[in-house]
Amino acid sequence: MRWRLNSSLFKAFCIISVACCYVVFLVITAIYQDKVTGKEELVRVDQNRAVSIRQYSLVEDFSVPFADVRILADILSYRMSDNAVSRDDVLQVLYAFAENKRGYGQVRFLDATGYEKVRINREHGQIRVVPQDELQLKAHREYVKAAMRLGAGDVYVSPLDLNIENNKIEVPYVPVIRFVTPVINAAGVRVGFVVLNFYASEMLEHFQEAASDTLSNAMLLNAQGYWLVSDDKDACWAFMFEKDDNTASNKTLAATYPIIWEQTQKGASGQIRNGDGLFTWRTVTPSFAIFPNLDKGRHVEPPVAVSPYKWVVMQHVSEEKLTALKDDVFTTCVWGWIVLSAIAVSTLWFTLLIIQQGQEHREELEELAHNDWLTGLSNLRHMFSRLEEACEKSRISNVPFFVLYIDLDDFKFVNDRYGHEAGNIVLRHVASVLRKNVRLTDTVARIGGDEYVILLENMPGSDKAEEIAFNILTSFQEPVILECGSEVYVKASIGIAGWSSDISGADDLMKRADVAMYDSKNEGKNTISIYSEQDDDIAI
Template sequence: MLRGKEELFKKTIKLFIIIFPCLSLILGGMLFSFYYSSVHDSEMSLLEKEQYYINHERDLSREHFSTVVSDLLFLADQGSSNNCYAPSSTKDLDYLKRGILAFSAQKKRYDQIRYIDAQGNEILRVNYNNGNPVLINPEKLQNKLSRYYFAESFKLAKNEVYISPFDLNVEYGAIEVPYKPMLRFGTPVFDDSGTKEGIVLLNYLGEDYLKLIKSMSLIAYGDIMLLNQDGYFLSHPDSEREWGFMINPNDKQCFLPQHLDLWQKMQTSSSGQIKTDDGVYTFTKLSPLNAAVGAATTFSERMAASERMETDTEYFWILMSFIPAEKLAAIKSPLLWQILWLGGGVLIIIMVGSWFLAQSMTRRKFYQEKLFAMAHYDLLTGLPNRALLFEHLQQVLYRCQRYQRKAAVMYMDLDGFKAVNDTLGHDAGDDLLVAVGERIKAKCRASDTVARLGGDEFAVLLPEIQDISGVQLLAEKILKTFQDPFILKKSEAHIGVSIGISIYPENGTSLEGLLDAADKAMYSSKNKGKNTLTFAVD
């Protein structure tokens, strides 16, 4: 019993070693697929959101500058309706000045509001003065005929808008400190007859817009940057890298030299995402000039603004988000730990389940084999029993009939077994039967079937024999081996054997016919004096 349990345990271990790795590989494949899919979906979702944030910020920028352009066009209309360049009375000009002061105080975004005539003379200027707008005295007004923004603004048609490059304000040849980012918006002013009389100019305080850009960092995943068309940073998480083209022009302060290929790709598209070894760049082009389309009030004005915008595409900024590769990889870490914890738990379940499955399969196979053995093998000798002998004989007869071959059946009955059983006991009798089976089997071929039919009867099936001489020789060897005593556990025994032999097809062509012929021949051997062999007669 103990040996059977050990054998069962060893077989269970062997099957477990097969089942557990297979199920673990399947689990690993499923978890890897789930992990890869989840990481991919998370990354795609993140990048889609990042693109949405960038595009949304672009739309907000357009709306933001659209209000500035609307303010500019409103002031141009006010200048025209109040005849600011040739007022009929000082009352009209005073009315305009009061209106501009109130406008500056309300808007809080324009450092200067100026009306300049066709000769470049400032005729009205309001300085924001850090929230306390002041009207500049006439004697302090200046001529701006030589300044680039006057020339660029004055040459435009009605409702066309000039926007200067985004830079830092310069006073008396030096950059104003603290830094004052500035954009200048200009448009011509016309009288009622359509004659161009001058321009209105807004010095827009860019810090308001840059705060809008930086606020995006609160929701975006990446670092938010704004670059001008030369690749210099107008806004950057590291303020030391901003305004490099004015403060300290060098390659380190510029995006372009270190990312030339990336920059060239950005020039070919209005927006997109580019993945590199360093990380993912999400970008969109934007231009304050586009705001002229939204600010135009009539359909014809919008169409004209749209056409002009197409010719002004050389002036643009790039709004960009950069997600470093390390930050992208950080997305994977929590998910990886979740997968590992989940996988570890499932692996333990699989390991336990694999053991029980292997144990169940081993036991089932063991009992199936045991049932098969009980049904087809003699439990004492381990030899095939009558049922299995009949199956083998049926198969042999089929082959013999199909291929025209011969076969033989030996029917054996032990001589003197009953006396051993009576004198030495049943245990000795059982030992003797086992020893008899072993001796007979030792003399037969591997292809022969040695069976115990029951009691002290044995049979040998010899498939595919050439002639009866070989069968007779084997029978004589078996008889000879019975001449030696059988050594049992507590004694020894001397017995003989009577053998009857039938040949296919001479003595029968059916299972029953061959066995009956061999049985009769065996009894003939008994009648002859035992311990001999007899061939069946036709």
């Protein structure tokens, strides 16, 4: 089986291959655009979902200490006698609470002046009641000042920061939030405050683990834009370590991504894609977790006042990761294009090979129908077809042509003496000689065992036809070397007949050439004879 295409089919193959590859490219490009758009949309949806989950996690964890501090204040209010509460009662309530609630570093009760009356610390997993001589006045602290302005049921929530012990940041870091609410007696007079130091480490861990997302950087920012949670640990808690406010402000989201921070101040939630990547955020206000409660008379209590407080839950997918997603799709599409193009080109190649084989088979059949199997010359059928065409053309335009009828002399002697294979060698040699002595436009045919016919079209006169016949006989003077080494000389009798208006058709012309050939035989063989009307009379 031939694996190579001919020139015309190869050219078609190249053109169609380029077209196929281009069409596949267009299809793959459309798929790529669709996949990239789909992936980006999926990332956007996932980021919104993750932010919502983290927001919910914060709100849930935040609501626990909020409820605890109010419950403690209510318990102490109920246990008051004569509008006062004893230290032992306070200690009993706070100790029982601290023993069962492990998420608080300190549980305190301050009197109305801001002086600590009871303080219970959790140190290394154990609770300790601080002696009275170690209790301090906290009236100067911001959370106490803010608590002085609270009404019944109101709660002050301090900013989330790191716990400080002995004027130093505790290591390892302990994120803490202070919840403060007043204790009100039956007369509506504030008699003190309950203060809970809520260790927020577990809340922040829940925040990070709430959504399984490895693509983005999950961040929590305070109202000033400082990082409380981020993959970049060095950026977190900058406001706790930088004494210079200007230096600290350089480590905020506002300084790093000013456009994004500006957008977070305009809307409670949003999503933006810019050159730095995809940012998704939601603002969390803890008061959103606090719902109005029903009092004993089933009346709705007024909304709880919470100190102004805001966090920003944000997720950031870097441009590099977004590009990597596109690169993954691009790589897949490139391989898809290569594979599909290879399949298309291979299919095209084999299809054209099949077409070529079909063409070659038809050509072989056509050649067998028109050509002589031994010499490759035209056969009798093809010669008659060509003669009919020449006759028809001459009838219309009177274009002269001639026919040479050649019969080998004593060819039977070669077959009898040297065998049929030697005879075939001679016949092929004769075919080669005839081709060399005629024009490319002329038709040479083997019409019988040792008989040949040559059609000389557009031949102006018999002189030229006779010259060609003479050259053929001259060429026969060269011996044919057989396989056995013997030399054989070919001789032939040639008859020439030309077109005339009285010729009825190809049969008539062939008969005249045949008559002329027999004239050559009668004249001693190996000669040339031209047909004349007298020969026709003799033949009759």
